[in-house]
Amino acid sequence: MLWAPGLLGGLTGGVQGPIIMQHGTPEQKKEWLPKIAAGAQFALGYTEPNAGTDLASLQIRAAKDGNDYILNGQKMFSTGAHNARYHWLAARTNPEMPKHKGVSMIIADLTAPGVTVTKLTTIAGDRTNEVFYDNVRVPQTNRIGPEGEGWNITRSALAAERGDLGTFPWPKILVDELIQYAKETKRNGKPLSEDPQIRQTLAQLSMDVSVLRLFGRRLNYMIEKNQDISWSAPFSKIFESELSQRIANQGMNIMGLYGQLEQGSKYAKLKGHIELAYLTMVVRSFGGGSNLRLRSDIATRGMGLPREPQLAMPVKK
Amino acid sequence: MDFDYNDEQKMLKQGAREFFEKECPKSLVKQMMEDEKGNPPELWKKMSQLGWLGLIYPEKYGGGDGNMIDLIALEEEMGRACLPGPFLSTVLLSGLFILHNGSEEQKKEILPKIAGGQLILTLALTEQSDSYEASAVSVEAKAEKDDYIIDGTKLFVPDAQIADYIICIARTKKGDKPEDGLTAFLVDRKTPGITITLLKTLAGDKLCEVVFNKVKVSKKNIIGKLDQAWGPLQQTLQQVKIAQCAEMVGGAQRALELAADHAKKRIQFDRPIGSFPVIHHLIANAMMDVDACKFLTYEAAWKFSEGMPCAKEIAMAKAWTGEAYQRTAAMGHQVLGGIGYTLDGEMHLYFRRAKSGELTLGDGKFHREALAKELGM
Ligand SMILES: Cc1cc2nc3c(=O)[nH]c(=O)nc-3n(C[C@H](O)[C@H](O)[C@H](O)COP(=O)(O)OP(=O)(O)OC[C@H]3O[C@@H](n4cnc5c(N)ncnc54)[C@H](O)[C@@H]3O)c2cc1C
Numbered sequence: 250m251l252w253a254p255g256l257l258g259g260l261t262g263g264v265q266g267p268i269i270m271q272h273g274t275p276e277q278k279k280e281w282l283p284k285i286a287a288g289a290q291f292a293l294g295y296t297e298p299n300a301g302t303d304l305a306s307l308q309i310r311a312a313k314d315g316n317d318y319i320l321n322g323q324k325m326f327s328t329g330a331h332n333a334r335y336h337w338l339a340a341r342t343n344p345e346m347p348k349h350k351g352v353s354m355i356i357a358d359l360t361a362p363g364v365t366v367t368k369l370t371t372i373a374g375d376r377t378n379e380v381f382y383d384n385v386r387v388p389q390t391n392r393i394g395p396e397g398e399g400w401n402i403t404r405s406a407l408a409a410e411r412g413d414l415g416t417f418p419w420p421k422i423l424v425d426e427l428i429q430y431a432k433e434t435k436r437n438g439k440p441l442s443e444d445p446q447i448r449q450t451l452a453q454l455s456m457d458v459s460v461l462r463l464f465g466r467r468l469n470y471m472i473e474k475n476q477d478i479s480w481s482a483p484f485s486k487i488f489e490s491e492l493s494q495r496i497a498n499q500g501m502n503i504m505g506l507y508g509q510l511e512q513g514s515k516y517a518k519l520k521g522h523i524e525l526a527y528l529t530m531v532v533r534s535f536g537g538g539s540n541l542r543l544r545s546d547i548a549t550r551g552m553g554l555p556r557e558p559q560l561a562m563p564v565k566k
Numbered sequence: 567m568d569f570d571y572n573d574e575q576k577m578l579k580q581g582a583r584e585f586f587e588k589e590c591p592k593s594l595v596k597q598m599m600e601d602e603k604g605n606p607p608e609l610w611k612k613m614s615q616l617g618w619l620g621l622i623y624p625e626k627y628g629g630g631d632g633n634m635i636d637l638i639a640l641e642e643e644m645g646r647a648c649l650p651g652p653f654l655s656t657v658l659l660s661g662l663f664i665l666h667n668g669s670e671e672q673k674k675e676i677l678p679k680i681a682g683g684q685l686i687l688t689l690a691l692t693e694q695s696d697s698y699e700a701s702a703v704s705v706e707a708k709a710e711k712d713d714y715i716i717d718g719t720k721l722f723v724p725d726a727q728i729a730d731y732i733i734c735i736a737r738t739k740k741g742d743k744p745e746d747g748l749t750a751f752l753v754d755r756k757t758p759g760i761t762i763t764l765l766k767t768l769a770g771d772k773l774c775e776v777v778f779n780k781v782k783v784s785k786k787n788i789i790g791k792l793d794q795a796w797g798p799l800q801q802t803l804q805q806v807k808i809a810q811c812a813e814m815v816g817g818a819q820r821a822l823e824l825a826a827d828h829a830k831k832r833i834q835f836d837r838p839i840g841s842f843p844v845i846h847h848l849i850a851n852a853m854m855d856v857d858a859c860k861f862l863t864y865e866a867a868w869k870f871s872e873g874m875p876c877a878k879e880i881a882m883a884k885a886w887t888g889e890a891y892q893r894t895a896a897m898g899h900q901v902l903g904g905i906g907y908t909l910d911g912e913m914h915l916y917f918r919r920a921k922s923g924e925l926t927l928g929d930g931k932f933h934r935e936a937l938a939k940e941l942g943m
Binding site: 296299301302303306325326369370371372377435436437438446494498501502504505506507508509510511513514515516517524527528531532534535536539540541544 | 692694695696697699701702721722763765766767768769773775833834835836839842844845892896899900903904907908909910911914917918921922924925926929930931
């Protein structure tokens with residue numbers, strides 16, 4: 250579907266390449282970088298049934314056995330895992346250590362015996378997957394970075410992804426399409442673009458698109474200057490995800506009864522983009538980092554507010 | 567106005583809840599979204615046997631003599647259940663229009679059959695112009711001896727693909743004002759010249775294009791007065807909107823409950839996510855939003871059933887409810903996270919229906935404008 254690759258992410262070597270450059274051994278660089286350059290595809294295996302926003306509580310187990318790890322457990326929402334060869338996996342290598350410390354990054358082969366990939370269909374009709382590991386052997390040389398460093402590596406990968414989310418092209422495309430629609434469509438004898446409320450709505454949305462663009466450019470600037478982006482990357486992510494939902498929701502009202510027509514229906518306008526966006530954009534408020542949680546990151550890291558007391562001191566079982 | 571239903575209505579509501587939980591599970595709802603007919607015949611029959619299809623009609627037409635408050639009690643449960651099928655198009659839009667405007671003969675002929683589940687009807691009002699104004703009606707009906715010939719295309723007609731009769735609002739005269747010269751025709755769907763195409767929609771409800779190509783209909787099939795359908799039609803739409811708001815209230819209430827239930831159960835960071843203050847805020851705001859829907863709807867229904875003027879209340883209820891239902895379901899998706907984003911979940915049913923309910927019969931903008939007019943502006 251239209252949005253899948255860009256929106257749901259995962260199906261590239263785009264995140265893995267730079268991380269292997271930074272954290273990989275010389276042998277790993279020699280093994281993986283050419284594969285990635287040749288187009289090897291990775292699905293992202295972070296989320297589990299009980300580890301979503303609280304990723305550090307992930308449980309999939311990688312137990313040492315000779316030169317291998319034996320993987321047991323389940324990943325959830327591994328988008329692209331049915332097409333990708335490799336799984337970029339955050340797994341628990343040491344269950345004795347505190348949550349964040351016992352996690353390692355491992356590349357698993359999705360075609361290995363004991364791996365089962367099953368389909369989950371999203372409300373927008375896209376496919377994502379559950380992946381089950383049943384005694385799957387992976388050589389320890391597939392671990393990227395030191396054992397127990399997986400959490401830090403994951404965090405930097407996620408931050409990079411979040412910055413990417415901020416450069417998502419669809420808000421601008423959709424607003425441009427809606428403006429065109431308003432100019433070309435008459436209701437009650439007048440072009441929609443002459444309706445004062447529709448003018449206000451579209452003007453506001455395109456203002457928002459500009460703000461998004463500026464947030465994105467500032468983020469790049471900060472990255473170039475090697476500045477701390479832990480609070481500014483979520484700016485783009487939050488702003489974009491909420492803007493995308495506003496565009497879809499308000500866009501449907503601008504399009505009136507036509508707004509609810511799906512791609513492929515007779516009379517569907519703008520290729521059904523707005524209806525599709527209405528369903529698709531929902532995921533962006535919690536996927537790629539929960540907006541609710543990220544707002545705390547912004548306030549605490551960006552303005553130095555104290556952290557929520559309970560979360561700063563996790564209650565431990 | 568009461569803030570609660572009376573005992574009988576509570577029983578009706580409770581009975582409806584249990585009935586729909588058993589007879590209309592979400593698996594059926596999802597199946598009907600894909601199904602071309604979109605109306606499970608067994609369910610329709612059982613609802614008829616329970617007296618719900620005729621609830622709002624007088625007894626002499628096979629109805630249950632119910633009032634508007636009875637109807638909204640039932641509608642809330644239909645919204646909660648995401649009931650598929652032609653209740654709105656058949657029982658409300660068409661049935662009520664006939665009840666208020668039809669000849670004695672038409673009423674006797676049609677209403678008992680609607681109540682008995684034997685006839686499906688729909689109302690063809692909107693066209694490609696995408697507007698609920700009178701000026702948007704361009705389909706013409708020209709007199710020819712004892713008949714009229716209807717020509718033109720109606721769009722977004724609900725359930726036309728299964729309707730036995732279509733009430734077509736057509737222009738019979740070019741008057742001074744666009745409201746003049748509109749007439750309602752009861753047209754047998756099988757009449758030569760009618761072509762129906764099903765559209766694909768967000769909520770999987772069945773909206774159709776209905777093309778009338780020189781369709782012949784007898785003068786006897788006019789409902790109400792020649793050239794004067796608009797005013798009476800608006801009155802029917804007003805009543806239908808109250809019921810539609812109640813359906814949305816039921817859906818919004820359920821979406822809120824699903825979100826709150828999940829927030830209590832879902833553990834992240836070693837605690838229920840429902841313990842985070844941001845989640846409290848989401849739920850608290852939605853509670854206020856949904857109660858606002860409820861009371862605006864109840865007030866409109868109460869005034870209507872007392873025969874008091876209620877145009878303002880209806881405009882407020884429809885404007886608020888459509889948007890608040892959408893906000894509530896969007897909030898629900900936020901709280902449910904990934905697990906609510908798969909087709910196996912239920913929240914998306916509410917999220918879809920909220921938006922189509924908001925757009926159908928006029929959205930918030932349309933009704934704020936109607937309210938402004940009522941306020942003398
Ligand atoms: C279509 C789709 C594709 C995906 N693709 C991938 C993929 O390829 N790889 C992958 O690993 N994952 C993927 N994900 C998973 C995604 O990253 C998770 O959905 C996300 O991390 C949220 O986790 P969750 O769904 O378990 O929600 P939860 O973590 O259960 O969150 C539920 C709600 O609780 C709130 N919440 C949680 N913690 C807090 C807190 N501390 N403070 C305030 N609020 C909080 C959240 O904001 C949210 O509103 C995908 C998900 C979807 C739906």
